Amino acid sequence: xxxxxxxxxxxxxxxLGALVAAFWAFQSGQQDPKLDxxxxxxxxxxxxxxxxxxxxxxxxxxxxxxxxxxxxxxxALVRIFAENYGTPPIGxxxxxxEELEDEPAVEGMHIFYTDAQGxxxxxxxxxxxxxxxxxxxxxxxxxxxGVTVNLIVHEGLLRYELNQQDADRxxxxxxxxxxxxxxxx
Amino acid sequence: xxxHALKWVAMCLWMVPAWSLAQPGTALDRDVQRxxxxxxxxxxARGLEVVEAHLDEDxxxxxxxxxxxxxxxxxxxxSDNRAHRQEAMQRLATSLDLQSSLGRPADWLPQxxxxxxxxxxxxxxxxxxxxxxxxxxxxxxxxxxxxQYASAVQVLKxxxxxxxxxxxxxxxxxxxHATLYAATSDEVHFEGIQANYRDALALKPDDPTAxxxxxxxxxxxxxxxxxxxxxxxxxxxxxxxxxxxxDHFSEALPAFESALELQPDRAEILLGLATVxxxxxxxxxxxxxxxxxxxxxxx
Numbered sequence: 212x213x214x215x216x217x218x219x220x221x222x223x224x225x226x227l228g229a230l231v232a233a234f235w236a237f238q239s240g241q242q243d244p245k246l247d248x249x250x251x252x253x254x255x256x257x258x259x260x261x262x263x264x265x266x267x268x269x270x271x272x273x274x275x276x277x278x279x280x281x282x283x284x285x286x287a288l289v290r291i292f293a294e295n296y297g298t299p300p301i302g303x304x305x306x307x308x309e310e311l312e313d314e315p316a317v318e319g320m321h322i323f324y325t326d327a328q329g330x331x332x333x334x335x336x337x338x339x340x341x342x343x344x345x346x347x348x349x350x351x352x353x354x355x356x357g358v359t360v361n362l363i364v365h366e367g368l369l370r371y372e373l374n375q376q377d378a379d380r381x382x383x384x385x386x387x388x389x390x391x392x393x394x395x396x
Numbered sequence: 397x398x399x400h401a402l403k404w405v406a407m408c409l410w411m412v413p414a415w416s417l418a419q420p421g422t423a424l425d426r427d428v429q430r431x432x433x434x435x436x437x438x439x440x441a442r443g444l445e446v447v448e449a450h451l452d453e454d455x456x457x458x459x460x461x462x463x464x465x466x467x468x469x470x471x472x473x474x475s476d477n478r479a480h481r482q483e484a485m486q487r488l489a490t491s492l493d494l495q496s497s498l499g500r501p502a503d504w505l506p507q508x509x510x511x512x513x514x515x516x517x518x519x520x521x522x523x524x525x526x527x528x529x530x531x532x533x534x535x536x537x538x539x540x541x542x543x544q545y546a547s548a549v550q551v552l553k554x555x556x557x558x559x560x561x562x563x564x565x566x567x568x569x570x571x572x573h574a575t576l577y578a579a580t581s582d583e584v585h586f587e588g589i590q591a592n593y594r595d596a597l598a599l600k601p602d603d604p605t606a607x608x609x610x611x612x613x614x615x616x617x618x619x620x621x622x623x624x625x626x627x628x629x630x631x632x633x634x635x636x637x638x639x640x641x642x643d644h645f646s647e648a649l650p651a652f653e654s655a656l657e658l659q660p661d662r663a664e665i666l667l668g669l670a671t672v673x674x675x676x677x678x679x680x681x682x683x684x685x686x687x688x689x690x691x692x693x694x695x
Binding site for chain 2: 243244245246247248249250251252254255258259261262266295296299364367368369370388389392
């Protein structure tokens with residue numbers, strides 16, 4: 212009888228142990244990490260924007276007042292830039308990031324970024340004309356006239372191609388580092 | 397101390413008559429009683445000496461192995477010296493093994509099994525506690541404790557498959573590494589996350605949670621690399637960081653796919669796949685999984 216009592220108690224302990232183990236093991240399945248939904252390409256794009264602002268040179272008449280980067284229809288890019296890099300000065304000019312929509316006023320803008328293509332892009336380019344504004348696009352099949360820099364996927368990485376003629380036409384002096392890291396198709 | 401003495405009394409009541417019936421008047425029987433008495437007064441080392449004398453004469457004396465193991469177990473309970481526990485487990489296992497090879501029952505067998513089970517569970521509890529207070533370098537300690545528990549289980553229930561339990565330990569250690577990685581950003585812990593999830597999956601490849609968690613951690617590391625970009629980052633470094641993060645994304649992709657194979661409709665996995673394909677610039681695949689994710693969420 213004593214042995215039986217021991218065994219019953221032993222069985223109960225075993226069952227309890229198994230329950231605790233199962234709970235612990237189950238808990239381990241409840242520890243799903245959270246997917247980081249920060250868009251890595253926006254981080255890269257923001258970096259490129261900063262480098263294009265910092266490593267190029269604009270005509271003297273553009274060196275008064277704030278250095279303006281306009282970003283059209285991409286508030287996430289503006290947010291990423293502001294959250295990660297703040298508003299660092301560009302040379303002696305304070306940086307101003309502007310979130311643009313639809314048909315924005317582009318006068319006095321140093322960099323104009325847009326994801327637009329086709330007619331919408333052409334309308335934007337028409338508004339910008341030949342002003343000293345570096346026009347930055349993403350994913351164009353070919354570098355259009357009027358576009359200075361186009362982001363493309365090159366060997367699996369987000370790189371940029373450079374339209375030197377357009378930069379010259381706008382009076383933007385492209386820095387050596389910008390030129391050297393540009394890719395061609 | 398009162399409870400401790402009571403246990404010894406209970407053991408004497410149960411064991412001594414059993415031995416007396418089995419082997420009346422043998423030298424071992426007398427020494428076992430002497431060892432029990434020595435154990436009762438806390439003279440474990442002397443009690444062991446008495447029993448070990450029989451092992452010196454006959455190293456295959458199952459009962460002597462049991463008694464010495466039992467004394468070490470009681471010594472461990474009093475001293476909390478883990479070396480005693482380990483030695484006790486080995487001796488109890490040896491006693492069971494030897495008796496089993498003789499192919500005949502013995503009155504002390506249930507006691508030996510209970511003692512070994514108790515010590516095995518104790519190791520398991522310590523392994524859990526070690527994971528719950530996990531620090532850098534604790535992995536070997538946790539696994540050693542689990543191995544001790546596993547060896548006890550293998551003796552008591554040889555058919556038991558402990559793969560799931562061992563995998564759970566690896567998953568919990570991966571989680572512990574993730575907590576430490578979030579706090580320290582020390583690369584050692586990121587490697588610990590990966591290694592432990594991979595070990596868990598080697599044991600239990602049909603665990604979608606382990607695949608998913610591994611995938612998310614590796615993917616997040618890729619994003620983390622891009623978040624290291626700062627105002628001082630050069631253009632060359634941007635390219636390097638992109639390549640490094642792409643390597644992580646490429647590694648995360650098959651893990652997400654394995655998770656999806658096991659849970660084809662789980663929204664989180666579909667979102668993960670859409671996200672990693674976007675990161676890898678596979679826009680068509682990204683769109684396909686994004687649509688599937690939206691459908692899964694709507695169900």
